[in-house]
Amino acid sequence: xxxxxxxEEQIIAVLKEHxxxxxxxxxxxKHGVSEATIYxxxxxxxxxxxxxxxxxxxxxxxNAKLKKLLAEQMLDAAAMRxxxxxxx
Numbered sequence: 001x002x003x004x005x006x007x008e009e010q011i012i013a014v015l016k017e018h019x020x021x022x023x024x025x026x027x028x029x030k031h032g033v034s035e036a037t038i039y040x041x042x043x044x045x046x047x048x049x050x051x052x053x054x055x056x057x058x059x060x061x062x063n064a065k066l067k068k069l070l071a072e073q074m075l076d077a078a079a080m081r082x083x084x085x086x087x088x
Contacts (some may be wrong), residue, residue, distance in 0.1 A: 006031075006033075008045070008050055008053035008054050009050050011041050011045055011053070012045060012048065012049070012050055012053060013046060014027055014031055014038065014041065015042055015046060016086060017033060018038065018042065024038055024039070032081075
């Protein structure tokens with residue numbers, strides 16, 4: 001799925017324009033995204049500063065990495081249990 005990547009600064013700038021009174025349809029057309037995307041951004045980044053949005057992104061990346069590590073460990077443990085149960 002190809003999608004345009006907007007930085008946190010760009011997303012927050014678009015949301016600031018929306019808060020200033022610009023219409024959603026006009027903003028969507030201007031920035032080349034759908035209106036639903038703007039509403040999703042508003043739900044996720046509404047009321048945030050750029051630094052808070054960057055921190056959120058950093059935490060999401062770290063969380064994804066930790067979930068991957070946990071899944072790998074659980075898979076290793078399951079494989080060991082299966083191997084040991086067959087051996088005895």
